[in-house]
Amino acid sequence: MEAFLDFLADIPWWSWLLIFLFLVAIRDIFFQKAHTISHNYPIVGHLRYWLESIGPEMRQYFVANNREELPFNRIERSWIYASAKKENNYEGFGTDRDIYKHQHIFIKNAMIGFQVPKNHPNNEHPYFLPCAKVMGTYNKRKKPYRPASIINVSAMSFGSLSAAAIASLNQGVEKCGAYHNTGEGGLSPYHKKGGDVIFHFGTGYFGVRSRDGGFSMDKLKVLVDENPCIKAIEIKLSQGAKPGKGGVLPGSKITPELAEIRGVEVGKDVISPPTHKAFSTIPELLEFIESIAEETGLPVGIKGAIGKIDQWEELADLMKKTGKGPDFITIDGGEGGTGAAPPSFADHVSLPWTYGFSKVYSLFMERGLSERIVFIGSGKLGFPGKAAMAFAMGVDCINVAREAMMSIGCIQAQVCHTNRCPAGVATQSKWRQSGINVPLKSDRLAQYFKTFRKELLEITHAAGYEHPCQFNMDDVQVNVDDDYLSSDLKSVYGYQKEKVKFDSMQNLLDCEHLGGKPALQKTL
Numbered sequence: 001m002e003a004f005l006d007f008l009a010d011i012p013w014w015s016w017l018l019i020f021l022f023l024v025a026i027r028d029i030f031f032q033k034a035h036t037i038s039h040n041y042p043i044v045g046h047l048r049y050w051l052e053s054i055g056p057e058m059r060q061y062f063v064a065n066n067r068e069e070l071p072f073n074r075i076e077r078s079w080i081y082a083s084a085k086k087e088n089n090y091e092g093f094g095t096d097r098d099i100y101k102h103q104h105i106f107i108k109n110a111m112i113g114f115q116v117p118k119n120h121p122n123n124e125h126p127y128f129l130p131c132a133k134v135m136g137t138y139n140k141r142k143k144p145y146r147p148a149s150i151i152n153v154s155a156m157s158f159g160s161l162s163a164a165a166i167a168s169l170n171q172g173v174e175k176c177g178a179y180h181n182t183g184e185g186g187l188s189p190y191h192k193k194g195g196d197v198i199f200h201f202g203t204g205y206f207g208v209r210s211r212d213g214g215f216s217m218d219k220l221k222v223l224v225d226e227n228p229c230i231k232a233i234e235i236k237l238s239q240g241a242k243p244g245k246g247g248v249l250p251g252s253k254i255t256p257e258l259a260e261i262r263g264v265e266v267g268k269d270v271i272s273p274p275t276h277k278a279f280s281t282i283p284e285l286l287e288f289i290e291s292i293a294e295e296t297g298l299p300v301g302i303k304g305a306i307g308k309i310d311q312w313e314e315l316a317d318l319m320k321k322t323g324k325g326p327d328f329i330t331i332d333g334g335e336g337g338t339g340a341a342p343p344s345f346a347d348h349v350s351l352p353w354t355y356g357f358s359k360v361y362s363l364f365m366e367r368g369l370s371e372r373i374v375f376i377g378s379g380k381l382g383f384p385g386k387a388a389m390a391f392a393m394g395v396d397c398i399n400v401a402r403e404a405m406m407s408i409g410c411i412q413a414q415v416c417h418t419n420r421c422p423a424g425v426a427t428q429s430k431w432r433q434s435g436i437n438v439p440l441k442s443d444r445l446a447q448y449f450k451t452f453r454k455e456l457l458e459i460t461h462a463a464g465y466e467h468p469c470q471f472n473m474d475d476v477q478v479n480v481d482d483d484y485l486s487s488d489l490k491s492v493y494g495y496q497k498e499k500v501k502f503d504s505m506q507n508l509l510d511c512e513h514l515g516g517k518p519a520l521q522k523t524l
């Protein structure tokens with residue numbers, strides 16, 4: 001035995017390498033049947049797969065220019081990272097964008113901007129920027145809610161994001177007075193770290209699911225009673241990245257913790273159908289909304305990505321006729337993100353945000369309904385300039401998903417669907433998420449939101465207004481084409497936004513329905 005070991009020890013290292021490569025070649029040619037390239041080009045064929053796998057990182061770090069990458073380019077990502085860390089987020093020497101390019105937007109500044117008076121709330125609270133409308137007042141809900149921040153965390157479930165990421169987002173919103181939308185996976189303990197919560201459910205009814213996979217009003221009532229952090233309820237009809245696409249949560253991923261939060265069985269596959277069981281027509285949807293609001297006392301809204309418009313028209317007609325309806329409507333753009341979706345859906349199904357939102361907003365406005373609805377927009381709107389455009393078009397609040405993820409460390413690796421997120425944000429791997437320092441990351445989310453609000457306020461003041469709700473379609477211009485060069489949003493989208501009732505920022509601060517209480521007690 002000893003002689004044999006001595007013989008092995010005498011073999012030089014390069015011979016081991018040759019033996020190894022020889023074995024790989026034998027495997028490539030004779031045993032593996034999956035890859036033609038490796039079969040035809042043994043050993044070197046592996047290089048192709050390896051280079052392909054590291055291609056995105058190589059392009060991101062060495063090749064892509066500052067404005068090239070999608071969904072978010074380097075300038076956008078760096079702005080979020082710097083804002084979240086309260087570092088210098090300015091750029092020097094002027095814009096590097098071609099501002100004559102098609103679809104580029106401009107916000108019109110006033111000759112003399114808005115001057116903040118001496119005892120204005122923004123002097124004491126420089127980041128205070130609440131929603132100008134209250135959810136649920138028109139419909140006389142028992143517990144109306146005014147979001148204390150115009151920027152908030154969009155629906156992302158515990159399951160698609162890690163426990164550490166959800167806890168960071170929730171503690172973060174608590175620190176800056178925003179709300180946190182739970183996403184479809186139910187209300188987890190990580191959503192209960194002090195922030196205002198919008199409870200969101202989809203066709204899987206996770207967290208409020210009956211034994212047969214339908215919706216349980218009893219469970220929802222208990223959930224709302226036991227969790228005063230829930231300020232409103234959102235029914236998901238669709239999301240921009242995959243409208244009308246159901247899904248399967250494989251049994252292998254359903255741990256006892258996930259099963260308890262979602263109200264499903266451990267280890268058994270769970271199907272989220274493409275459509276709801278609780279309603280199948282617009283009148284039924286309206287009744288469903290009303291019954292939830294009646295039973296819980298909370299404002300109730302719907303979230304959808306926009307494609308065909310006829311059912312939205314039917315909803316608006318019915319709302320006008322009955323005087324009932326959703327308290328808020330979240331419009332998601334086709335450019336929206338997801339934990340996982342087939343590329344054909346993500347690329348092609350549903351309209352981009354500006355096209356979809358303009359259609360839906362104008363049809364509610366034409367029927368005189370816009371005042372009673374809080375409009376929320378999502379779809380790459382987490383930047384102050386784009387937010388100003390969205391306000392001009394009629395939004396009252398903005399939800400951000402991936403921008404919020406980036407503020408807590410996401411590096412846009414685009415592997416959310418593999419459970420191998422290198423930043424520990426979109427994974428269930430205990431090891432990967434153990435690198436997330438929750439108190440630090442929650443500070444980052446809070447700081448990103450505060451910087452965002454401060455910069456949006458500065459743009460608002462430059463345009464001569466006190467609050468972004470005062471922006472209208474004439475205030476923003478977009479490059480259209482060679483005939484018109486550039487045109488205001490009113491001409492491009494064919495409507496003028498309904499004026500939002502707004503007296504003063506002080507009135508918003510004094511509102512009894514204002515959320516974000518813990519943050520407000522400190523300086524926002």
Ligand SMILES: Cc1cc2nc3c(=O)[nH]c(=O)nc-3n(C[C@H](O)[C@H](O)[C@H](O)COP(=O)(O)O)c2cc1C
Binds near residue numbers: 155236338339378
């Ligand atoms: C990881 C991840 C999970 C998501 N989960 C949900 C969800 O459960 N329900 C939903 O309606 N939208 C979900 N979304 C969509 C977002 O809420 C949001 O509408 C969309 O990403 C657009 O916002 P953004 O451009 O700021 O990311 C998810 C998005 C991401 C990135």
